[in-house]
Amino acid sequence: MEHIGYIHSTESFGSVDGPGIRFLIFLQGCPMRCRYCHNPDTWAKNGGTAMTADELLDNAERYRSYWGNEGGITVSGGEALLQIDFLVELFTKAHARGINTCLDTSAQPFTRNEPFFSKFQQLMAQTDLVLLDIKHIDDEEHRKLTGHSNGSVLDCARYLSDISVPVWIRHVLVPTITDDEAHLQRLRTFIDTLKNVERVEVLPYHTLGTFKWKELGIPYTLDGIRPPTAEQMQKAEEILKG
Secondary structure (H helix, E strand, C coil): CCCEEEEEEEEEEECCCCCCCEEEEEECCCCCCCCCCCCHHHCCCCCCEEEEHHHHHHHHHCCHHHCCCCCEEEEECCCHHHHHHHHHHHHHHHHHCCCEEEEEECCCCCCCCCCHHHHHHHHHCCCCEEEEECCCCCHHHHHHHHCCCCHHHHHHHHHHHHCCCCEEEEEEECCCCCCCHHHHHHHHHHHCCCCCEEEEEEEECCCCCHHHHHHHCCCCCCCCCCCCCHHHHHHHHHHHHC
């Protein structure tokens, strides 16, 4: 059975979402409501452009000559795991074409319950790298920031460590929200329990997507919070990267 994916957008020359030059695929739909989200237009599950895996891969391969030895495709969102059946097919077909696969996820739908867990295992067998976004290490603060617990996120991180899938941890630094030193130390302690983390990336909060909130009529609750300074970024990187 061929699955249909609902695609928000694509980018041909991504250079920061995985190794090398990558074709980026943003899937439609996300369960989280992150207060700093720069793509709130991806939240709705309905919408997007319907495409097959082969159609996407045919588009991606037009740029294959630019990828070099490390490049490939990165699938993000929204939350890509909401379309896990399509993802499994896409990554399986990508590997059959010799294309490197990278998943950018916040892991909010992750569960060890069926039928999701078996599908996730199939997906990981076809995934070369996971970019795992850990929004906040404290569960209560994570709920305030995203509307959801971080339990599934941390459990996914532990599972990926257990099965040795390479992971880059990503953490968005939002002044007054995610930059508390004690919380950063807790996150570092958690990361140190994982055996598969190849890189830790501290990403600066920015306001480039705030216009989308206004266009969608959604109140933006972080007005007045400025991006982190170079000093704040350096401090967070020293804690998280060691």
